[in-house]
Amino acid sequence: MKPDLGVLEVRLPKGSDFEDSVSPSTSHPLCTSNSSFDEGDSDDTIILQSTPVQRNRADLTHLAQLMENILRKKPGGERILTEYGRTKSLTDSRRRDMVKILVAHMASEHGTSPSKRVKEDYAKGITALFPYLADPQGTLGYEQYYNPVDGSGFLAWRVKTLQKEASEGQKKRSPQLLTGGPDSGERTPFCKENQLATETQCCEAIALMKDTTDEAIIREKMKQTFTRRQAMVNDAVKSSEIFTTFPRFLDIKGMIEQDFSLMFGDDISARFLEKWPTHYRQKVLEQSRGLTQRSDLEDLLHNAESTTEELEDGWDSEMSSILLLIHLMPPSSHGRNKRPGKLSARQAIDHLVKFIKTGTSVEGHLDSITESRQPYLLAVGTQRSAIQKYFIVIDKHAIPCRSPDALASFDELFKAHFVFATSYNRDLANVYHFLQTAVYQIDAATTKVNPRVKEMRARMLH
Numbered sequence: 034m035k036p037d038l039g040v041l042e043v044r045l046p047k048g049s050d051f052e053d054s055v056s057p058s059t060s061h062p063l064c065t066s067n068s069s070f071d072e073g074d075s076d077d078t079i080i081l082q083s084t085p086v087q088r089n090r091a092d093l094t095h096l097a098q099l100m101e102n103i104l105r106k107k108p109g110g111e112r113i114l115t116e117y118g119r120t121k122s123l124t125d126s127r128r129r130d131m132v133k134i135l136v137a138h139m140a141s142e143h144g145t146s147p148s149k150r151v152k153e154d155y156a157k158g159i160t161a162l163f164p165y166l167a168d169p170q171g172t173l174g175y176e177q178y179y180n181p182v183d184g185s186g187f188l189a190w191r192v193k194t195l196q197k198e199a200s201e202g203q204k205k206r207s208p209q210l211l212t213g214g215p216d217s218g219e220r221t222p223f224c225k226e227n228q229l230a231t232e233t234q235c236c237e238a239i240a241l242m243k244d245t246t247d248e249a250i251i252r253e254k255m256k257q258t259f260t261r262r263q264a265m266v267n268d269a270v271k272s273s274e275i276f277t278t279f280p281r282f283l284d285i286k287g288m289i290e291q292d293f294s295l296m297f298g299d300d301i302s303a304r305f306l307e308k309w310p311t312h313y314r315q316k317v318l319e320q321s322r323g324l325t326q327r328s329d330l331e332d333l334l335h336n337a338e339s340t341t342e343e344l345e346d347g348w349d350s351e352m353s354s355i356l357l358l359i360h361l362m363p364p365s366s367h368g369r370n371k372r373p374g375k376l377s378a379r380q381a382i383d384h385l386v387k388f389i390k391t392g393t394s395v396e397g398h399l400d401s402i403t404e405s406r407q408p409y410l411l412a413v414g415t416q417r418s419a420i421q422k423y424f425i426v427i428d429k430h431a432i433p434c435r436s437p438d439a440l441a442s443f444d445e446l447f448k449a450h451f452v453f454a455t456s457y458n459r460d461l462a463n464v465y466h467f468l469q470t471a472v473y474q475i476d477a478a479t480t481k482v483n484p485r486v487k488e489m490r491a492r493m494l495h
Contacts, residue, residue, distance in 0.1 A: 036128045096158030100135065107134045121165040122492050124323050128187070132178075135159070136191040145195050152179045152188050168487045169494040170470050177487030186484050213476030214469065215450035215457070218267060220296050228260045235261045242281055248388060251281050255288060259295045266454040275431050275453065286435045289425070293448040304473050305444045307377065314354050316493045321357045329379045330360050336418070343417050344418040348386075352417075352439035362463035362485055381460040385446075386410040387426075388417050399429050407458035408449045410434075410442055425449050447473075 104110030117123055123131065135155055142152050146317040156179035167174035179186040190458070229235050238254040245251060262279060265271045275282075283286045294302045321334055336344055336353035348356065363378040376384075389398055391414055398411060404437045408427040414420035423442035424431040427449060434442040447468060450457060457465040463483050470477040471490045 093157060093213050094160040096154055097161035100158040100162045102154070103135060103138045104131070107138075110134055112448075117163050117165075121495065123163070123166065128488070131159070132187045132191050136188060136195065139192070140190075140195055145192070145199055147192065149181055149184070152186075152192065153181050155179065155188055156186065165495045166488075166491050168491045170474070170490050171487060177484040177491065183481070187488075190484075213478075213480030214466075216454050217476065217479075220451075221265060227257050229257045239278060241278070247284060248401060251285055252287075252291065255279070255281065255291060256295060259292060262292070263296075263454075266452075272454070273428070276428070282432055283430060284433070286433050289432065289445050289449050289452050290435065292452040296451060297473075301473055301475065302448070305447070306440060306466065308472055309440060313493060317354055317357050317361065320361055320489070320492060324360060330357075333357050333360070341418065348418055349418045349439060352386065352412075352443075355439065355443050356385070358464045358467065359385070359461070362467055362483075362489055364460035365463060365483055365485075371483070376460050384409060384458045385464075386412055387437075388412045388414070388420075391415055392419060395430055397429050399426070399431060402429050407455060407461075408446060408453075409458075410446050427453060427455070451475075 094417045101114070104113055109130050113123065113127050113134075116127050139147050139155055141150060153175075156175040159178050160175040168177055171177070173181075176182075177186055179188045187275075229238060235258055238258050242251050242254045263277070265275055265278065318334070318337060321330065321337075324330060326334075332347050333353045333356055336347045337350055337357060339350060341349060344350075347353065359381050360378045362388065364376045364381050387409060388399075389411065390394075393413070395411065395413070405428075406426075408425055411424040411426050411431060413422050413424070420437055421440065422437050423434040423439075423445075425434060426432075426445050427440075432449070434445050436442065447465065449455075450465070463486050466480060466482040467486045467489055470473050470480055470482060470486070471494060
């Protein structure tokens with residue numbers, strides 16, 4: 034017996050041609066149909082079979098063609114298609130032009146308040162037409178253009194701009210809280226072995242660490258008290274006592290690295306130092322060359338592409354390449370009416386790394402801190418291109434980095450946020466979110482990030 038194939042009968046009008054009678058499905062919001070079927074009987078029966086995958090592929094092909102048609106008919110659209118064909122990417126200015134063209138068409142066809150489905154279809158169409166613009170770490174891949182979960186994205190922002198222009202004073206949507214990242218809550222250790230179970234055992238280990246000078250014992254006891262430390266840093270009251278309870282962070286190098294590895298495993302811990310020199314560094318330089326060149330950006334680019342012997346002033350090659358990320362993903366404005374106070378990329382760099390000359394008192398620097406700040410690097414050297422040692426400054430404490438190497442010290446700085454469960458500096462959040470979700474690949478599916486971060490992931494992960 035043959036299996037039931039789920040036969041669909043299509044009755045064709047008598048005397049009609051098949052191609053004239055079949056039209057796109059009216060169920061899709063971006064498709065229209067001008068034909069209708071006669072209800073009369075016909076002896077012509079067509080058997081049509083299609084799988085969900087085939088229907089989805091057909092929908093994406095249709096959406097891609099629609100986006101292409103829109104762009105080809107509008108001024109500037111051909112330049113967008115040409116640039117993508119040549120570079121498999123779009124510059125910021127071309128991306129803005131594309132969004133303006135598509136949202137203008139969206140508004141003309143669906144009004145200035147298009148449905149969620151329409152905006153999502155346009156976003157799907159963009160990444161179907163330009164697959165290298167899709168975000169490999171995103172759940173859907175097109176969330177930087179429109180995220181159906183929270184309504185964010187470049188298309189949604191442009192729609193809101195049009196709405197504001199049409200009707201001043203419209204209320205803005207409240208921002209959604211982040212769910213992933215360094216301050217998302219207590220984490221279970223990657224490896225649960227050898228964790229001390231009782232309060233008495235933990236107190237004895239903590240007392241021993243404070244008294245002994247044997248680094249091997251200190252490292253072992255720090256491993257055994259990891260769970261206790263995680264509970265402390267995620268407690269609003271007890272977190273302020275972390276360096277009193279565990280003071281060996283301040284004089285034994287490598288404690289941050291050890292805790293981070295206990296949290297996520299050695300594979301994740303090694304990703305930045307493995308992937309930055311071989312992949313991301315060159316991508317950052319390529320993307321930075323396409324930015325509007327200002328003197329501070331030009332200096333960083335020059336230093337990033339120079340050897341130590343060629344440097345006259347400024348940060349060394351590795352630190353300069355990291356600081357270019359701030360120009361690629363500059364600080365976002367913080368809520369309504371905050372744009373006048375928005376920091377420039379150049380100002381934001383001071384929130385990531387500060388320089389003091391050799392011989393300057395580190396304690397004096399800590400004493401000069403007058404306000405609470407998120408973790409940052411303190412570089413000590415004869416000049417910015419000749420750093421002798423780095424410290425991570427957090428809560429007016431200076432934690433020595435394991436190496437004077439800029440990449441290794443920045444790697445430790447990033448990890449310190451998770452080890453001490455502290456949030457990112459909001460002016461550096463885009464940079465840190467990019468590194469967290471793209472390079473380290475931590476909480477990529479649960480961390481809400483700026484569309485600019487999603488766009489940069491799409492550019493660098495293909």
